[in-house]
Amino acid sequence: MQELRVAIIGTGTISNRHMKVWGNIPQVKVVAAAEINEPKLKAWGERYHFNEKDLYTDFREMLKRDDIDAVDVCVHNNLHTPVSMYVMKAGYPCYSEKPMSASYFDSKLLYDCAKATGQKLAIQISSLYSAQTYIAKQVLNAGKLGNVYHARMATASHRRRNAVDRAALFSSPDFRDAYMAGHGQIVDLGIYHFGQMLYLLGLPELDSVLGKLHQGVEMPNEEWAKSHPMTVEDMGVGFATFKNGLSLELQEASAVNKDDHMDHHILGSKGGLYWGMTDDFGGDWSMGGGGGPMGGGGLPGPLQPQLYYRGQDEFGYDVTIDYHAYENQQDLKTYKPEMMQWFDNQLHWYNYLTGKLTDETRYNTPLIGLNVSLLTDGLVLSAEMGRAVTADEIKVNSKSLAIWKQETPWGVFDYDASL
Ligand SMILES: NC(=O)c1ccc[n+]([C@@H]2O[C@H](COP(=O)([O-])OP(=O)(O)OC[C@H]3O[C@@H](n4cnc5c(N)ncnc54)[C@H](O)[C@@H]3O)[C@@H](O)[C@H]2O)c1
CATH class of the missing domain: 3.30.360.10 (Dihydrodipicolinate Reductase; domain 2)
Structure with a gap:
């Protein structure tokens, strides 16, 4: 079976479960991780026995490596679209934590970015x-x-x-x-x-x-x-x-x-x-x-x-x-x-990347994530307007909730919303 070298962005709570599940798939090797919180990154690196050279505070530096096959995004909701878009535009397939995003607008951007870059995108929907x-x-x-x-x-x-x-x-x-x-x-x-x-x-x-x-x-x-x-x-x-x-x-x-x-x-x-x-x-x-x-x-x-x-x-x-x-x-x-x-969602993604599962x-x-975002944005818009709203109204009125300029201890990470 084909080896898959994975890099993780965000070493918070959920990354630990991802590590556990990656550990169940012998063909997957997690080779690097990025996290803006340096003490957290260090502790995480020690927990999983990483060399210091494989740990990054700026994920954009990590993505310049030439030994990564795919990227696992574990940052919080309003960073899913900016970070996952960056990952795919940098040339990597991307597995992003749920929700796809918090608004239809952002989910559509992410969806369109996968199409535009031709990268394989998956959203963690464990149910x-x-x-x-x-x-x-x-x-x-x-x-x-x-x-x-x-x-x-x-x-x-x-x-x-x-x-x-x-x-x-x-x-x-x-x-x-x-x-x-x-x-x-x-x-x-x-x-x-x-x-x-x-x-x-x-x-x-x-x-x-x-x-x-x-x-x-x-x-x-x-x-x-x-x-x-x-x-x-x-x-x-x-x-x-x-x-x-x-x-x-x-x-x-x-x-x-x-x-x-x-x-x-x-x-x-x-x-x-x-x-x-x-x-x-x-x-x-x-x-x-x-x-x-x-x-x-x-x-x-x-x-x-x-x-x-x-x-x-x-x-x-x-x-x-x-x-x-x-x-x-x-x-x-x-x-x-x-x-x-x-x-198992991570095995599913591995099989998709290595060809056992196809787009069909x-x-x-x-x-599925895009359809969910349309529905949840419908709840939001209807609550705002105090009446039922149509799917077309939701699409037209949906706004980005994503963080496009992220303040970090390492400066502002400027994300690009263009496809
Ligand atoms: N905690 C859970 O039980 C759980 C379960 C399923 C899904 N999720 C989803 O996983 C995502 C993360 O949740 P969490 O609980 O792990 O949150 P968390 O806050 O514990 O971890 C997110 C980490 O991302 C880091 N981060 C933020 N911006 C970054 C950047 N630009 N580069 C690198 N690292 C960055 C943060 O410093 C933080 O350590 C959420 O979207 C959540 O919905 C969480």
């Missing part, structure tokens, strides 16, 4: 790499639902009250900062849920969106919370319609005064699909062992992926089928290792 997605697509493709007319994605999962504050304490405060993140849960976990749903529904053409954003839950009054003001919404709700007649209800929350909940379903004339808890954090392969998401830990018991079908059997009886998604995923991995690429067969995550 696609689950047995739930794989099985649900098979069931839909087989026509088991008949005419699909309505779907719902409603989630406040893995994130109970004040979870974004926990992120400020234990992970990155950038999650609660509009300048860095663009938006809150609608883009943070929204990409996972809306991305999975839009993919399953066949990326239908959006017609209109009615939405509302809230900063509903009272935030703590403690010093750490005050020093990182929460400037993003904690909940987005909405209702979307599509040109093919489909309707979709949306709710995405990072903090609610109730238990975690999830109600994802797809309704058709002959049957319905509905979800149990889902694996939001990453391909299960990356999750072996205990611990939390950034350590690459296992899912807590109640969060095992589940998928159910309700319809009629061949005798005309009402039945409910439990697809035992988690168990089937484990079995497929064990007995059909070639299936592994559908359950891979998960087209840039296109």
Whole structure:
């Protein structure tokens, strides 16, 4: 199998999980990393036994090397488009963290840049790499639902009250900062849920969106919370319609005064699909062992992926089928290792870069990400205008939220938005 030499930009929380997963793919060698925070970079380099010469505070210098095949971008949301565009224009295929970006405008730029440069772009949308997605697509493709007319994605999962504050304490405060993140849960976990749903529904053409954003839950009054003001919404709700007649209800929350909940379903004339808890954090392969998401830990018991079908059997009886998604995923991995690429996003990208997956067969995550951005920007625009908005209005009114001039300890990094 072909060796792939990867460079990482941004050595924050999520880069550690990327390192763990790259470690599972023997053909991938991470050869260099860049990070503007020098102490963080040094500690990271020591953790993974890097030579000092392979660690950079300016990623643009790193990209001048001649031994890099591909670049893994782990910076925060509003830098995804500027940094990933830079990477592709410098001649590298790019794997960018989610969300694709925080606005349709920025996602479209990134999408167009991949087309203009001819570089292979992938966005990390881990919910696609689950047995739930794989099985649900098979069931839909087989026509088991008949005419699909309505779907719902409603989630406040893995994130109970004040979870974004926990992120400020234990992970990155950038999650609660509009300048860095663009938006809150609608883009943070929204990409996972809306991305999975839009993919399953066949990326239908959006017609209109009615939405509302809230900063509903009272935030703590403690010093750490005050020093990182929460400037993003904690909940987005909405209702979307599509040109093919489909309707979709949306709710995405990072903090609610109730238990975690999830109600994802797809309704058709002959049957319905509905979800149990889902694996939001990453391909299960990356999750072996205990611990939390950034350590690459296992899912807590109640969060095992589940998928159910309700319809009629061949005798005309009402039945409910439990697809035992988690168990089937484990079995497929064990007995059909070639299936592994559908359950691990980084392996999927490796196989795409090395030709085992093609533009036709891979998960087209840039296109899925673009469709998600149109939907989430619809929630934003509709909330601003106080009425439902059309897809055309969203496209015309969408603005860049990206950071095109980044202040760093090493001077201003000036990014170029031209294609
Ligand atoms: N933390 C998680 O659990 C998690 C899970 C999935 C996806 N993500 C996504 O990953 C991205 C990063 O999240 P994180 O939690 O790792 O954030 P983080 O703040 O811990 O890490 C981002 C790092 O990028 C560095 N950086 C910023 N600009 C840079 C530049 N120009 N060059 C080099 N380095 C630069 C920052 O200094 C920081 O160390 C976000 O978009 C997030 O949505 C995070």
